[in-house]
Amino acid sequence: MTKTILTIDDSASIRQMVAMTLTAAGLDVIEAVNGQDGYDKATTNTVHAIITDLNMPVLNGIEFIRKYRQHPASKGIPIILLTTESDEELKRQAKEAGATGWIVKPFKQDQLLAVIKKVTGA
């Protein structure tokens, strides 16, 4: 079964880059532009993993994770943070909220694929 990855980022270029990389690897990609949009899409579609930015308008990455983890559909779904900060504090907050892992920007395409493979096996 083709796995579906939701990418949440307010930056169109990052979304495009993530989408291109994952699509080329045979995955389906859904895009969302902020945490709220991400929540709506994550709870109305079947997704197998979520890649989310932290710093976003409307609902930021950590708020998204907190809200999404309240939803029963989130159980067992890996959430990967995209983060520019090497800030342990944000990472810790995100983990506490229910993030599975993270990628530090800037990242290469194969790093992204490696992390996706790590958490989804795909």
Add this chain to the structure above:
Amino acid sequence: MNISDPTETFRQEARELLDQLEAGLLDLEQDPSNDDLINSTFRALHTIKGSGAMFGFTAVAEFVHEFETAFDRVRKGQSKANTALIGVALDAKDHIHLLIENPDAPIDGGTEILVQLRAIVDGAAVDGHGEAAPAVVAAPAPAPVVVEAPKPADSGAKRWRLTFYLPSDALIYGTNPELLIKELAGIGPISVLALSDRIPDLDIIDPEVSYLGWQVDIEVADDPTAAIDDVFLFLRDNMELTLAPLGGEAAVAVIEAPAPVVDVAVAAPSDDAMPEAPFVPEPVVAKAAPAKKAKAAEKAEADKPAATSLRVPAERLDELMDRVGELVIAQARLSQIANSSSDTALKTIAEELERLSSGLRDTTMGIRMVPIGTIFSRFRRLVHDLSGELGKQIEFITTGEETELDKTVIERLADPLVHLIRNSVDHGLESAEKRIAAGKDPKGTVRLSAVYSGAEVAISVIDDGAGLNHERIRAKAEENGLISADAKLTDQELNHLIFAPGFSTAKEVTALSGRGVGMDVVKRTIDGLRGTIDVTTTPGKGSVFTLRLPLTLAIIDGMLIRVGDGRYTIPLAAVEECVELPAGVEANAKGRNFLDIRGSLVPYLRLREVFGLKGQGDEHEKVVIVSSGEGRVGLVVDQIIGNNQTVIKQLSKLHSGIKSFSGATILGDGTVALILDTAHLVASGQSYVERNLGRAA
């Protein structure tokens, strides 16, 4: 442009973010303690930095990082967003813009900007709270992940025993132990034992908690600590893990344990055939109904335009518009053939096609509509800079940013508007001393507004300055030979003199407003957009420049008329009504061509005479009353043929001097109809009125 190239998307995105940044900074200058503004400004910087680094714009990322660090102190309230800071931040924004547009060219100046920025931020911090925070808030370096397991003394050991228990929430938070074990198998051949010692009694078991431990024996020559750290990268901080070398080369298999050994020592784990791990319940994906609570407002907030928009290269839109134009022409031909045929089936399909193509035309034009706010924002910067250069305090207010106009119109509108705004700031607004002397607020106001008005958009530049000086205009026009000394001119005509080529009233030519080559260029550009420009002024109170522009340039609804053998199109938006020319009106008019339309006198022009056609008109001539702005004029035609969708084609350069026509269109039968320039015709009607009524009075 290659739309699927993320680097190009980044550039586009960065341009938009920089515009946002600029707008945010300018707003911040007005409202320095608005946290939302500070945060959105910060976010714009942050996104540029993050994406810049992703797409190889290292210089951008480094510069923005420093910018962001300095700005972070504003965000943390350690420093105030004062005018000096905004000024430098705008320079920094310009610098980023340069870096993004020319990634390979060496660009200087960045360091100075950063030095200034830091100096201001540090200075402001002391003023603000006196808490001198360090200039660069260094993020704490990530603590190195150290495996607590004792380092094996014997590095020659071949077998290692790894024991781990995942955090209890690992399963619901998306960690799949099976995948971890598969990863471990990538290090070397493994044998795995599940440790069930922590599984509680059935009655208190929580199926979502991870109770199971794993004992994994790995055969590998080198110390696998680093590789194992990699596998548990996301979990290391809060899981139990021990790693120890197993003594002895010929390690005995550990199969005496009660639990079954799960052998995952497969070299290449197959992709999709993911066997369900015995203790990992497949996550329950509850098909919950979408949480459609009554949160319309929140939803609207979330569904910012970006959420559902699609980026398309502008050329494709132009191409689409061209094709729709051709389709409309083809459809007109079909309708014409259908109308002269008795085939009802053909008529039906022709009507259907007409409806569809008209819908397609509207949709396509809708796609090309862009809110005018996209160019308004750059004027804020202009006014900000002008204010500094001229030493005038200016408040710049924009309204109607959401008003939409055709993309092409908007692009071509930017330069004329720049000129009008410069003109208002430079010539219109007085210096602060003069304003105080005149009893006005020393701070001048320039307003830029856009509103819909029928099929047009009216854009006004309004200042509260001194107004146009009629004596000076007059003197200047006489000096330049534009009018004769004894010419009697109405105020309106005097005002319009400023649009004459080579006219300039500024006593000294300033660097800003140029050398009197401005206003006539503005007028020409607006004419070229089939728009009009008008100015009204109140001495001492200020001036209003109003541009009226058609919503679109490409296709209009037209009214097809016939004069003699020729057919012409009048833009339907300009048509007010059509009446029959009363028989014998000429005889009673005593040489003056006026119609009495419900009590008001409307001048009329015989198009037959305007075009210099020979011969007599039809017996029952019609008058089409057209209007533009305030004026009205009747156009006498032989026949009104009807509505037609007019795809506007430009006249060739050879014909560009002809004033009565603004373009041409191709009719259904392949012949050409000229499009009447109603603004010009109305203007000649008006001057006719003034000549005749003036003489009569």
